[in-house]
Amino acid sequence: MHYVAVKVLKRLIIMSEGMQSESKIYVAGHRGLVGSAIMRRLKAGGYLNIITRTHAELDLIDQIAVTDFLAQENPDYVFLAAAKVGGILANNTYPADFIYQNLMIQSNIIHAAFLSKIKKLLFLGSSCIYPKFAPQPMNEDHLLTGILEPTNEPYAIAKIAGIKMCSSYNRQYGTNFISVMPTNLYGPGDNYDLQNSHVMPAMIRKMHEAKIRGDTKVCVWGSGSPRREFLYNEDMADACVFLMENRDANEIGEFVNIGVGEDLTIRELAEKVSRVVGYHGELVFDTSKPDGTPQKLLDVKRLNKLGWRSKTILDEGIKLAYQDFIKGQCV
Ligand SMILES: NC(=O)C1=CN([C@@H]2O[C@H](COP(=O)(O)OP(=O)(O)OC[C@H]3O[C@@H](n4cnc5c(N)ncnc54)[C@H](OP(=O)(O)O)[C@@H]3O)[C@@H](O)[C@H]2O)C=CC1
Numbered sequence: 450m451h452y453v454a455v456k457v458l459k460r461l462i463i464m465s466e467g468m469q470s471e472s473k474i475y476v477a478g479h480r481g482l483v484g485s486a487i488m489r490r491l492k493a494g495g496y497l498n499i500i501t502r503t504h505a506e507l508d509l510i511d512q513i514a515v516t517d518f519l520a521q522e523n524p525d526y527v528f529l530a531a532a533k534v535g536g537i538l539a540n541n542t543y544p545a546d547f548i549y550q551n552l553m554i555q556s557n558i559i560h561a562a563f564l565s566k567i568k569k570l571l572f573l574g575s576s577c578i579y580p581k582f583a584p585q586p587m588n589e590d591h592l593l594t595g596i597l598e599p600t601n602e603p604y605a606i607a608k609i610a611g612i613k614m615c616s617s618y619n620r621q622y623g624t625n626f627i628s629v630m631p632t633n634l635y636g637p638g639d640n641y642d643l644q645n646s647h648v649m650p651a652m653i654r655k656m657h658e659a660k661i662r663g664d665t666k667v668c669v670w671g672s673g674s675p676r677r678e679f680l681y682n683e684d685m686a687d688a689c690v691f692l693m694e695n696r697d698a699n700e701i702g703e704f705v706n707i708g709v710g711e712d713l714t715i716r717e718l719a720e721k722v723s724r725v726v727g728y729h730g731e732l733v734f735d736t737s738k739p740d741g742t743p744q745k746l747l748d749v750k751r752l753n754k755l756g757w758r759s760k761t762i763l764d765e766g767i768k769l770a771y772q773d774f775i776k777g778q779c780v
Pocket residue numbers: 477478479480481482483484503504505507508509510529530531532533534554573574575576631632633634635640647
C-alpha cells in the first residue's frame with residue numbers, strides 16, 4: 450500500500466478510540482471565558498487527566514516552548530481555546546497584536562500537535578471569518594465569498610488561516626483536527642473591561658455602575674441597529690466537548706458553526722440588559738463608535754444535524770452573567 454495511505458490508515462485507527470475518562474487532555478486558554486467553561490464541562494463529564502498551563506508558565510507564542518511542552522506531555526486531546534480576544538474597539542485599535550498573536554498561537558499548537566501525534570484537536574475560530582455582507586443566516590459555504598469587516602479583518606484572517614491549517618493537515622497527514630466557528634459568546638468569567646471587552650459584558654458593567662451612581666444616561670456604542678447572536682459560554686463548552694467525544698473531522702466537514710440561530714439588534718440587547726440589571730435611565734447611542742458588521746447570524750443546520758443544539762435562552766443567560774458580574778464585584 451502507498452506510504453501516505455498507510456500513515457493515514459494508522460492515524461484513523463488511533464482516532465477511532467474516542468475520548469475516555471483517563472485520556473490526557475490539554476486545554477489551552479483554560480482561564481478564559483471558553484476555556485474555563487470547557488474545564489468545568491470536562492470535570493463534570495468525569496475526565497480525570499486534564500493538563501493546563503497559565504500564560505506565565507507557557508507563552509504560546511514561543512514555538513520552541515510549545516513544541517517541547519506537547520512533546521513532553523504528549524496529550525491525547527487538545528482544546529485550542531487560547532487566543533488574543535477582544536471586542537470591536539480592541540480589534541480596531543490593535544490589529545497587529547490580533548493578527549500576530551493569533552497566527553503564532555494557533556500555528557504553534559496545531560503543528561506541535563501534529564508532531565506529537567495527538568489523537569484529536571479542536572480549534573476555535575469565530576463568526577467574523579464570514580464576509581461583512583454575507584447572506585443571512587451565514588452557512589459554512591459562505592467562507593471566502595466576499596470582503597471582510599475592516600474592524601476585525603486581521604483577526605478574521607488569522608482565524609481563516611487556522612481553519613485552513615487544520616483542514617490541510619487533515620488532508621495531507623490524516624490528522625483529526627476539527628474547527629468550530631462560534632458566534633458572539635458571553636457568560637461567567639467574561640472580560641468586563643470597558644474599552645477592550647465585547648458588547649454584552651460592557652453593557653452589564655455600564656448599566657450596573659450607572660444604576661449604582663444614579664446616572665440618568667448610559668452610552669451605547671454605534672447606532673444600535675447592528676444585529677448579533679449570543680451564545681452562553683457553558684453551552685459553547687458543551688458543544689466543544691460533544692464534538693470531541695462524538696464527531697470526527699471527516700463527519701464535520703472543513704468546520705462547523707456554533708450558535709443559537711437567533712439574533713437581535715444591539716438596541717434590543719441594551720433594553721434586555723437594562724431590564725435584568727434594573728437600570729431605568731436613557732440609552733444614548735454614540736455614532737462616533739463603529740457599528741461593525743451589520744448582521745452576524747449563524748446558520749446552525751450543520752451543527753443540529755451533528756446532534757447538538759443550544760439550551761440556554763438569552764434572558765436566562767443574561768441573568769446568570771449578571772450574577773457572575775455581581776459576584777466578581779464582591780470579591
Ligand atoms: N468571546 C467571544 O465572544 C468569542 C470567542 N471566540 C474564540 O473562542 C476562543 C476563546 O475565547 P475567550 O475564551 O473568549 O477568550 P479569553 O480572552 O477569555 O481567553 C483566552 C485565553 O487565552 C490565553 N492566552 C492568550 N494569549 C496567550 C499566550 N500567548 N500564551 C498563553 N495563553 C494565552 C489567555 O490567558 P491570559 O489572559 O493570561 O493572557 C486566556 O486564558 C478564542 O479562540 C476566541 O477567538 C470566538 C467567537 C466569539
